[in-house]
Amino acid sequence: MKALFRSVGIPILSILFALDIWMIFFYAPMEKELQASQKIFYFHVAAAMTAFLAFTVAFVCGIGWYVRKREVWDDVQVASVEVGLVFSAIVLATGPIWARTAWNTWWTWDPRLVTMTILFLCYVGYLVVRASLSGDARKNACAAMAILFGINIPITWLSIQWWRTIHPDIGGLPGTRLEPKMRIAFWFSVLLFILLFIPLVAIRSRMERAAKALRALHRERLFGGTE
Amino acid sequence: MIHWATIVTPLTRIGLTVQDSESDAAKWPRGFGYMVAAYAVVWLILMAYFWALSRRARRINDRLDTLLSDEKVKPAGR
Secondary structure, three states, rough: OOHHHHHHHHHHHHHHHHHHHHHHHHHOOOOOOOOOHHHHHHHHHHHHHHHHHHHHHHHHHHHHHHHHHHHHHHHHHHHHHHHHHHHHHHHHHHHHHHHHHEEEOOOOOHHHHHHHHHHHHHHHHHHHHHHHHHHHHHHHHHHHHEEEEEEHHHHHHHHHHOOOOOOOOOOOOOOOOOHHHHHHHHHHHHHHHHHHHHHHHHHHHHHHHHHHHHHHHHHHHHHHHOO | OOOHHHHHHHHHHHHHHHOOOHHHHHOOOHHHHHHHHHHHHHHHHHHHHHHHHHHHHHHHHHHHHHOOOOOOOOOOOO
């Protein structure tokens, strides 16, 4: 599996990334008002949608853990949260860069910006709590947090419709009001980010499983299987 | 280093500060420097995460190797 990803997955992803960059910069037309800065949109929104997907997966895994109590739910949950945080970081880093050109400010207390930042900080808190606990207490607490913080996902997504905001709302599902070539480039970026998300979660959850096995082995060697 | 400076300096002049001449505006689309900065940030964040993942994987492997070689396993504190 690992060898297959290395020999096939990485080259395919690299080619798709190159194609995406070509589509964003050469295939999609230049927007009349925002011009080059509009090109930030393709990665910014794609990263945001992938982050929402990642936190939704963590939410489902949280429920899965309480229903089945199987380790795989916990492994995939932490992997999704971590990868979701990476994509959220991309959103929070590229957003202000775009805002500086469009709004003439790096930051404003807009509902979408604030809810997205709260979402990001919640999951940072998740990782902090996870690092400070161990055993079943950790798994239970993390599953509870994944479920609780999952409430923030629809709030963040719908914040531009619920409250007065200056954040662009391009009509329901992102990309639906775009010019056709822009729409193709945009959905290609979304697809690519999701394609990147899947192997990252798979790799990270395998690492979590290996780390748990390592801890168990260490305990067994030190205490003869009892703690 | 010189090449890097020759590329970055014009970009920052155009994108990250107020354009001060019409000729610059004609050469570069609006916000070009910001766009480059945004994509550089995306690249850096992804690369930093890949680096962190590979480092963590290597550490797990090293610890496993240490643990599996019996003579090196000692209870903590001894």
